Amino acid sequence: MQAWLCENPTGVDALVWKDLPTPQPKAGEVLVEIKAASLNFPDLLIVQNKYQIKPPLPFVPGSEYAGVVAAVGEGVTNLKVGQHVACLSGTGGFATHTIAPAALCMPLPDAFPFVDAAAFIMIYATSHHALIDRAQLKAGETVLVLxxxxxxxxxxIQIAKAAGARVIAAASTDEKCELCKSIGADATINYTTHPAPNAFREAIKEATSGKGPDVIYDPVGGDFAEPAFRSIAWRGRYLVIGFTAGPIPSLPMNLPLLKGASLVGVFWGAFARNEPKANAAMMNELAQWYAQGKVKPVIDRTMPMAELKAAYAHMGSRGVKGKLVMVNPV
Known part of the structure; x- marks a missing residue:
């Protein structure tokens, strides 16, 4: 097998494409022949030693992937050789093969392409858990997505629309705003032309007729968090997803008090570990939504696995729309 190996977590440049012995699965594990693996923000942090999970060195990055079961370990009864699966195991995806815990593998129907499957679990599980479970989103409410x-x-955007909500999408370019409209957003805010704090707040006020959004979905953090929270509706729910802008914001604690609003942490990984039955039910519903056409990953582009460093550079340029997916030769 071949894999991108991180022997020293000092950044993307330290990754090396290496030939390695193909491992055999132990009890409870499967060997997956990887067909596609998506690039996520944690994949950048983990090779910089900045992620909350720090795997033992050396490791193969790539948290999310899809492929074919090539071998099964002792005691594995829910999967068989030749079965198509998707998996989010945290590491191992940027390779031709990996060992995965069988319990973390999501069996795929034949009509679920590998590229879509590799881009599915992390983003849809996070958003469904955030909006449906943590925010208890109701039809007719307004969601602001940063x-x-x-x-x-x-x-x-897709999950909020499936739940019957009105969606305001905030993005950094007109092109990105148009993409958001094409997948269901009802209104958009270009926060480059409406910068935080004042112009951004005015744009939110205009888009919500002065009421403010009922739910704010924030994977960005940084300078947008406080003006967004100041704009939230009465009894609003502010979902803390992540901090792709870099700085972790500090909010004045009087803001939740004045708005009767909730600041809600969203950590899907911990939810999946602590509430496995609820997570399994959610993933089953999401698979059904995919089959029904309610959700479908937006794929920015696919790139050969050997071009991983170029893919990281593209992600770092903030030019990505949707997901970047690395693919192995057929």
Whole structure:
């Protein structure tokens, strides 16, 4: 097998494409022949030693992937050789093969392409858990999605629309705003031309007829968090997804008090570990939504696995719309 190996987590440049022995699965594990693997923000942080999970060195990055089961370990009864699966195991995806816990593998129907499957679990599980479970989103409510043209942002738009909500999408270019409209956003805010704090707040006020959004979905953080929270509706729910802008914002604690609003943390990985039955039910519903056409990953582009460093550079340029997916030769 071949894999991108991180022997020293000092950044993308330290990754090396290496030939490695193909491992055999142990009890409870499967060997997956990887067909596609998506690039997520945590994949950048983990090779910089900045992610909350720090795997033992050396490791193969790539948190999310899809492929074919090539071998099964002892005691694995829910999967068989030749079965198509998607998996989010945290590491191992940027390779031709990987060992995955069988319990983390999502069986795929034949009509679920590998590229879509590799871009599915992280963003849709995060957004469904955030909007449906944590925010208890109701039909007719208004959702403001920050970073709306990215992977989690595009999934949030689709899930909010599937729940019957009105969606305002905030993104950094007119092109990204048009993408958001094409997948269901009812209104958009270009926060480059409406910068935080004042112009951004005015744009939110105009888009909500002065009421403010009922739910704010924020994977960005940075300078947008406080003006967005100041714009929230009475009894609003502010979903803390992540901090792709870099700085972790500090909010004055009087703001939730004045708005009767909730600041809600969203950590899908911990939810999946602590509430496995609820997570399994959610993933089953999401698979059904995909089959029904309610959700479909937005794929910015596919690139050969060997061009991973160029893919990281493209993601770092903030030009990605939706998801970047690395593919192995057929």
């Amino acid at each position: 970073g709306a043209a990215g992977g989690v942002g595009t999934s949030a």
